[in-house]
Amino acid sequence: MPQPRHAYFRTLRDGREELDQALVLWFEAGSSFTGEEVAELHLHGAPVVARRVGSALAALGARPAEAGEFTRRAFLNGRMDLAEVEGLGDLLEAETDAQRRLALRAAGGELGRKADGWREMLIRAGALVEASVDFADEEVPDEVPDEVFDLLRRLTTDLEQEISGFRAAERLRTGFEVAVIGAPNAGKSSLINRIARREVALVSDIAGTTRDVIELRLDLRGLAVTLLDTAGLRATEDHVEGLGVRRARERAEAADLRLHISPEGHVDSALWRDGDILVRSKSDLIAQGDGLAVSALSGEGIEGLLAELHDRLALCVAGAGIVSHERQAAALRDARDALAGVSDLPPELVAEMIRQAAASLDRLVGRIGAEEYLDVIFTSFCIGK
Amino acid sequence: MKHYDVIVIGGGHAGIEAAAAAARMGVSTALVTMRPEDLGTLSCNPAIGGLGKGHLVREIDAMDGVMGRLADQAGIQFRLLNRRKGPAVQGPRGQMDRALYRAAAFDRLSSQPNLTLVYGEVSALTGEGRWIDGIVLADGTSFSAGAVVLTTGTFLNGVIHIGDTRREAGRWGDRASNGLADSLRRLDLPLGRLKTGTPPRLDGRSIDWSRLEMQPGDDAPVMFSYLSTAPTVAQIACGITHTNEATHRIIRENLSRSAMYGGQISGRGPRYCPSIEDKVVRFADKSSHQIFLEPEGLDDHTVYPNGISTSLPADIQQDYVRSIGGLEEAIITQPGYAVEYDYVDPRALDNSLRLRDAQGLYLAGQINGTTGYEEAGAQGLVAGLNAALAAQGRDQITFSRTDSYIGVMIDDLTTRGVSEPYRMFTSRAEFRLTLRADNADQRLTPLALRLGCAGDERRQHFARRQDRYMAARKMTESLRFSPTELQRAGIHTRLDGQQRSIFTLLGGTDICADRLAGLVPDLLDLRPETLQQLRNDALYHQYADRQARDAEILRADEAIDLPQDLDYARISGLSAELRAKLTAARPATLAAAAKIEGMTPAALTLLVAMARAGRRSRA
Incomplete structure (x- = not known):
């Protein structure tokens, strides 16, 4: 051998x-x-x-091996926790550096280590409460000591912080959607084509050509960004185009950020949100107006626009935590909610809530209640080796 | 040869509960102990109950056991602990008059139908191989038995230490029963070694009580048994004093002469009941420790100083005792000592407390690595019931973590084993909010009635109590009021338009019962115990759902039996480590397997598959 x-x-x-x-x-x-x-x-x-x-x-x-079988075995044998499995799945799907970095942290067990730290705080707090309950006739303080509530407050703050970084981390993991909007013939598709340097959208001079939403996946200096090329926003008699406009508005509203395109620097105020970018297109034809000047024809201003877009999106993910899946965030919220208001409860109920919080953290890393998630996780990721 | 269906060896708290339970089941039962006065001896502190322990006594009582009633008869002070905390963690505790307790135990057992008291020393268990079918006494008398319950406490290789002197013994003044130990050795049981300590006993007449703080019992004593109403004998107060720097100095200077610190003792002692040597060493920054001076009886001058157990030499004990306030002239009537003893690893037992590797032998009490009268009594109950059921050819009865502290303890013992003397705490019970001292009868008396171990008095009393509760519950749940109606009655709730039932309102800690009675005068007609139980149930009601869901999951796992003959070595896919652990533990159910350290979800899945396959092949 x-x-x-x-x-x-x-x-x-x-x-x-x-x-x-x-x-x-x-x-x-x-x-x-x-x-x-x-x-x-x-x-x-x-x-x-x-x-x-x-x-x-x-x-x-x-x-x-079946799809994901090796990872499944690693999890079942206790070699990985559930958050690590999810991180590995993200790593295999990562397209950009930011996604890779986030996934690697998760796959490396960072969340599990945090959860262990939180569990230790809960165990300490729980032990102090139980001591005041079970040894009331002995030489321990009869009241629940302040340290318990200090610990639980600190833990709650940690959980809050992790939860507040969830949306950003989720964005980092799934990528951003940026809608390119503007009146027909404003030059949206030309701009996107210029960015893509290839013909992804049909471009013509006839107004209202783009009737569906066309997506362009970008690796914007590590951030995953999907540009949505939307139908020109205008009132129309054409039923099919009308559907396209409605759909464009819906997608544009749901997007993380909008590029408002027009040759004159006009804005559809109904769709304007803080953080959006005003872009003045066709700068080679019209030299005056508000907004970032770009020319799809000459390429002028394109780099500046992408840099601005990156900076604004990067701002959104500045507070990204390690929690990037709704399942994980839900477990953290359960733990936080269990601990809300404990200082008003009698000690046996404080202990009960601490147990509940600990159970939620166990769910986070898949120590308990894992079976119900397993099928979901191992069928939604084709995690294999 | 005389035959008994069940023979119980030992007359301590496990033994009397086992014998009484078997006899209540209607099978012919013998209890063998050395002397009549051994029955119900309170060998350590003269108190019963407390937190977790009081719950156990209530559960024993709910099964129509004897401990609660004996404690009520012999109680000379009753206190409900944790009165200022919630009802789930309140536990009844009582100071006992040792002589009255023994007398009550003797009276009850000698008048118990189907029970014969036999006095003598058991010198051997009889039977072929691992099949136990009777006993032999030292005088040569033999009895045959359907099942034997062994409750011999610390008698297995017991060694007493006082300072550097040691001698073989069980309790003070008892002979060690080593003939029986040889019989057990033949069974090759897994043994471990534990220790426990006692404080010196004092002559109460030599204590200056006038200088001490006194602690009386509760004004409204809470009894142990559902059948009792009030104490039957005079009530006393306990004294409180403290150790001081001088005490600690004497102890520190003589540590090397302590059996525990001098290295004579190898067994592990309980962390929660440290000797005074331990306290002084481990909590060096504390300049004083509390001592309760507990009278051992109304006609007994002996005082048990709770909090200073020791294995120092007798002369040092005298020195440090006399350094304590109020004890300057104290006379030690019996020095404190440490006792080391063998216990049987309770993982060798199934959850009926039957030895898995033998036929017809049950073990209960301190021999299983527990400490405390209540823990012993509860095990005695379980072993006695199951020995009787076995003799009757009926299925064994097991208690669940979801229905009782008894179930929690049996499960802890048989799946986890012990590393120090096992004592009950409320925190061991994950379903603590529903396993309360106030509802032990609701949880367990129906089971006792089904099994046939509860008498008529219990049946009738329980039925009346239950009827009162159910009627009150129905009434309070059906009466509902709007926030405006409540406000008119002086009860402030959120003005959300939601109607609230009286039951819900009873659970509010900030709502005065008098105001509710103004709204519903019927509440005044309820017995205090009924009203209290309604309040308890209402208080925890919103948490009960979640606990019920968790309990359901646990019960489902408990319901998956793993075949006892499952050959773990032949299950592929199990790691060598888990294979070894499972082979050693032979868990009875999936729930027990899940608690084995290092168990993985994969292995559990495999076990479920094996259990199902086993069922199919047997069917």
């Missing part, structure tokens, strides 16, 4: 036939990704090599 966790260069054979020359290594139980005994064969990349080795292994009783 070769040494565990040492790579060996070996010839793989099926019977007497050579299949490949491969790097092989094995991990003993307890030191592999899944926690189980694992052997790895690093093959040459040709599909036929993988196919032949696969069928040779199948003949020995092996079967291909």
